[in-house]
Every structure is written in C-alpha cells, then in structure tokens.
Amino acid sequence: MTGFDKQSPAAPPRYFLPAVDVSESKDELVLVADMPGVAPEALDVTVEGGVLTFSGRVAPGPERGLETVHQEFLKGDYFRQFRLPREFLADKVEAVLKAGVVTIRIPRDERSKPRRIPVRAE
Amino acid sequence: MNPRPLKRRGEDTVVESLRNEFNRLFDRFWTGQLEPLQIGRWAPPIDISETDDAVLVRTEIPGVDPAKIEITIEGDVLTIRGEKLEQRETKERDYFRVERQYGCFVRNVQLPAPVLKDQAEAVARQGVLTIRLPRREDLKPKRVPINLQP
Numbered sequence A: 001m002t003g004f005d006k007q008s009p010a011a012p013p014r015y016f017l018p019a020v021d022v023s024e025s026k027d028e029l030v031l032v033a034d035m036p037g038v039a040p041e042a043l044d045v046t047v048e049g050g051v052l053t054f055s056g057r058v059a060p061g062p063e064r065g066l067e068t069v070h071q072e073f074l075k076g077d078y079f080r081q082f083r084l085p086r087e088f089l090a091d092k093v094e095a096v097l098k099a100g101v102v103t104i105r106i107p108r109d110e111r112s113k114p115r116r117i118p119v120r121a122e
Numbered sequence B: 001m002n003p004r005p006l007k008r009r010g011e012d013t014v015v016e017s018l019r020n021e022f023n024r025l026f027d028r029f030w031t032g033q034l035e036p037l038q039i040g041r042w043a044p045p046i047d048i049s050e051t052d053d054a055v056l057v058r059t060e061i062p063g064v065d066p067a068k069i070e071i072t073i074e075g076d077v078l079t080i081r082g083e084k085l086e087q088r089e090t091k092e093r094d095y096f097r098v099e100r101q102y103g104c105f106v107r108n109v110q111l112p113a114p115v116l117k118d119q120a121e122a123v124a125r126q127g128v129l130t131i132r133l134p135r136r137e138d139l140k141p142k143r144v145p146i147n148l149q150p
Helices: B007-031
Strands: A020-024 A028-034 A038-048 A051-058 A067-070 A077-083 A094-098 A101-107 B046-050 B054-060 B070-074 B077-084 B094-098 B103-110 B121-125 B128-134
Touching: A028 A051, A028 A077, A038 A094, A038 A101, A051 A101, B046 B103, B054 B077, B077 B128
Parallel strands: none
Antiparallel strands: A020 A028, A020 B094, A028 A101, A038 A051, A051 A077, A067 B046, A094 A101, B046 B054, B054 B128, B070 B077, B077 B103, B121 B128
8 A cells, every 4th residue: 555644754655564463472572574575685674762663675576578467466665663562672673584574573671571589488 | 561553553554454455356346357356365466467478477475385386277267376374383472463364375367368388487586476477479469561552
C-alpha cells in the first residue's frame, strides 16, 4: 500500500507494512517479518529512543524490457516500527535475513528477569 | 511487556492491511485472469510479465523451502503449489502477534502466450520465485508484409 500514512517523518514516501510475528521467551524478544525481494544490503534495522525500525528496499524486476501482464505485488518499500519494552536490551539487537524473511532478536536484560530470593532458616 | 507498534501507526495497521487486501481483490476482479479467490486460504501474490522472448511469472514465497514447491504446466495453465511451514521454536515462548500466513497454497495462472514447457526455469531468490518460460517462436505473432502492386 502506498504512503497515505505519513505521520512518521522517517517513513519513505511509498511503503507498506510487512507481516510480522512477535514472540517472547524468558531470554529474548523475537520479531519475524516477511520481506520478500529485499537483499541483505537493502535491509535497514535501527533502534533509536526505544523504537525499533526496520525497512527494506525491494530490488527492481529481474529483466529489462518487461511488459506487465498482471500485477499483484505491492509496489513500494517495507517499513515498520515497534516500541520496545524497557526490559529488552536495545543495544544488543541482532537481525538475520534469509529467503526474504528477517528475524530480529533482542535479548532480555538479565536484571529484569524474575529472581528467586533464597530464604534462610534461622 | 507487550511490544506495541507506535500508537498512531498501530491504529493504521488494520486499516492499511485491509486496504492492501481490498486492492488485491479489486485488481483480481477486474483482470479476471486468475482463478476465483479462495476465501480463508493463503495465496501468495503473483506478477506476470512478458518480454519478446519469454513469459515471466513471479511469486512472493518468503520463508518457503523451494523443495516444497511444485510447478507444473498443463496446456496454457501454470500451477504453483507449495507449503509454508510454521517455524516453531523449541523454546517455550508466547506469541503476541501472528500476521504471517502459513500452510498450503495453490495458484493457477493462465499464460499470456504459448511457451516452451521443456525449457522453463525457476529460481528462488530472497523469497521471490521467478519462473521464466521461453516463448514459442513458431507461434509468435507475425507481421505479414503487404506487396504494393504498381
């Protein structure tokens, strides 16, 4: 979908939202996004002020001199933002791109993990 | 605890995805080139284009194992079948959002020109499958020259 929503100044003029799965374990937060057509060098993942932003430019078509017969691919680039909860370490974000799927892992801050307090018998 | 999209954008997420879906429905309806939409079933988007030499069919298959894709051509219909498996992690985890679609899919495409089935090539790259089908030379449209009589 093209950019009718331009509230974020960081958003490109034409973009659409990739589908994302978000899950959490006791160790980390994981975001998995479908971004077909994006090469690793065209993927951008940033964290600023507790906001995770990921965007990707879609490479142009495979051949020149193409005449489109039918089009369902959405035109534009991928762009999406999430606000990170404070208990995750924004400076330890890892992103891996494989077969058009980006996996972003953010470890949980050890200090925020639940802690069992030992009780001493007197 | 729950990672939320930025508020303003979050509100637009649903509207935007509905819009995406609606646009696709609209396009399909007017082109009438593809099979009727199967409601509730995942169908990866398809682009069809032509050059002088070939027909190109592309489909978005992020995270789909190419070994799980079957491409067949029968008459002038190209069929792409496949399955996108859910990548369940062994670790215990809670899901907040599941927007990606999983499961089996089938797409049938009516080819816009006669092609050489035996020379079809398929390449999967960055989650996009490109099928290149060379056009049949003998069935290409031919221009008939007109001889001017004096």
